[in-house]
Amino acid sequence: MNRILILGGDGYLGWPTAMHFSRRGHAVGVIDDFTRRRCHLERGTDSLTPIAPLHERVQAWEQVSGERIAFWVFDLCDYGRLRATIEAFAPDTIIHYGEIPSAPYSMIDRDHAVRTQIPNVLGTLNLLWAMREVAPDAHLVKLGTMGEYGTPNIDIEEGYLEIEHNGRRDRLPFPKLPPSFYHLSKVHDSHNIHFACRTWGLRATDLNQGVVYGIHTDETQLDDRLLTRFDYDELFGTALNRFCVEAVIGHPITVYGKGHQTRGFLNIRDTLQCVELATRHPAAAGEMRVFNQFTEVFTVLQLAEEVHRAAAHLGYAAEIRHVDNPRVEAEEHYYNPTHTGLLELGLQPRLLSEELIETMLHTIERFKDRVRLHGIAPATRWR
């Protein structure tokens, strides 16, 4: 039994992670200040799935599982509360999802760039100091993103690169080309965490996660009050999830530009598996271990075609539409990222299948009356 503290434990991945560990007998605590819910409030958008307030979620979880999840509502920028909560809860593992995760949100204007980058960086900075002061042996499992790397013209390694230059060698942080102020915030975090590990001997695992898809985990299926959020808007909805909603509601499947942008993807259930593997096998003191957390590589257009095919089999007449790419990104590029670390720890990938997409489409069908159309089309432009 471990004591596991989850920052951002009310989110798409945080809440399923909390239930996953709780069900396996661990003592779970959650911190969240509902930033994501407030971002949706601001934009007039919402989760497709009707999610319960955190207060109700933890009650429902106790009724369903018999297990208690502790929770605290505050901003990670509040150092006093963060430090005190960590000291009181005494976690073995801190899983940090507590950041704004949207590239387009960070590109809306100066205000949103700052509202993304500063709290993300400050929250993690506070966390590192709090760990140093009151939990120096805890293991930080930090969610990064594959987007930190951008699309360099060389193979992407897991966090570090063996470099030979003018006859000398070193293993150095992999150079980063992040494509938004959000992705930049994760790069800043990675540098801050690396420093804290090197200098103070903290232990951390930085999970550079690909794009997550899926609605359900074993626990979210137990009761509708345990559903996790499912975003499909231009700001928080990611490719596959958004495409599935578009297909069900008869909206064109919107592919940005040519759709040859290539990315790593994984099932939400595999996120839980990866985070559990990282937790069960902590980094060493002084180590910032980096894993590239995804199971398959697709182009955006391939995903659109997969959704199109599965939707057609279920009788949805979806159309793929290429729209002007609102982002500044290469639409034709080399992409070959390594992702062996988590496989070596025992990850058993659940690969994308038509069956999985059909299951998603069925769940979306249940909630399609909740869809708000105004937030789907890409309105946020990089230039």
Added chain:
Amino acid sequence: MNRILILGGDGYLGWPTAMHFSRRGHAVGVIDDFTRRRCHLERGTDSLTPIAPLHERVQAWEQVSGERIAFWVFDLCDYGRLRATIEAFAPDTIIHYGEIPSAPYSMIDRDHAVRTQIPNVLGTLNLLWAMREVAPDAHLVKLGTMGEYGTPNIDIEEGYLEIEHNGRRDRLPFPKLPPSFYHLSKVHDSHNIHFACRTWGLRATDLNQGVVYGIHTDETQLDDRLLTRFDYDELFGTALNRFCVEAVIGHPITVYGKGHQTRGFLNIRDTLQCVELATRHPAAAGEMRVFNQFTEVFTVLQLAEEVHRAAAHLGYAAEIRHVDNPRVEAEEHYYNPTHTGLLELGLQPRLLSEELIETMLHTIERFKDRVRLHGIAPATRWR
């Protein structure tokens, strides 16, 4: 004639830079919120040289030179004022010194880490957005630091590295190993600036500066009211400057650890030359050009010995004392950074000489009664 806006124009380098450009017929504006003066107030320390308030400096400069320097007092975190000032002044070049520059200050505790990193990152982020909105063709000359690189076991290139990996090649940002939260803030800036250049087509020169020494420039010598600050305390005093003060007042010359730490150094007059060269030869639209800005490499112990020798010739009985290294840093390491970019633009280095040190010692002698002893010994520890 160019319009040159200097952020941090009240500082050690900013004020001499303002006078340097003003004397050469450029329209100069200065923004500062006196952060450095306030940091000294907080710590009970001060500049060795008695510096006039900015309000008096610009008056004195007008009397001495006949030239006006415009100035505004506000925090770069105030986006509204920054944007409005840039729009009104319409600079061709923005020289950005406006950040807290101290590694030990950033390592005092969580509060000082945040007070260094967040305003530094936010100020630059605001500047990038303001440039995008109201000065997209201006050239940003940003002061970074050689400390961003740390001490890798390979030659340090200027900002980027040609990497061959598994048979493919790319030119990528040079990997960074910054050794403090301050140095990290500059790494974060570099990533944010690089993104803004790639994505919005801004033009920037990132000057990764070594350790600056010296008291005088041509303009500071014209009138005592034009003196620039000279710090010798553990937080803001850098190696050579601090050693000279120690020698004059009969304090041991304090070398941290073995003193084999190797760094790049340059004369304050060469800082002005470098910044002028960068300004006269702007980066291209979309380019973040990086120069390593130093003229010579020394170990800390070599500098201490140079000061010891020069001081002895002037009759000061200084002693070199090795103190426990308060920092976490390699005391024996490889160090071979490239610095050809500025030489190619025409930099004529003024190398360190005994004569220069003697001149510094004479100036320090004039002000030695102002020395405050309590801030000299290293009290801030990395662990």
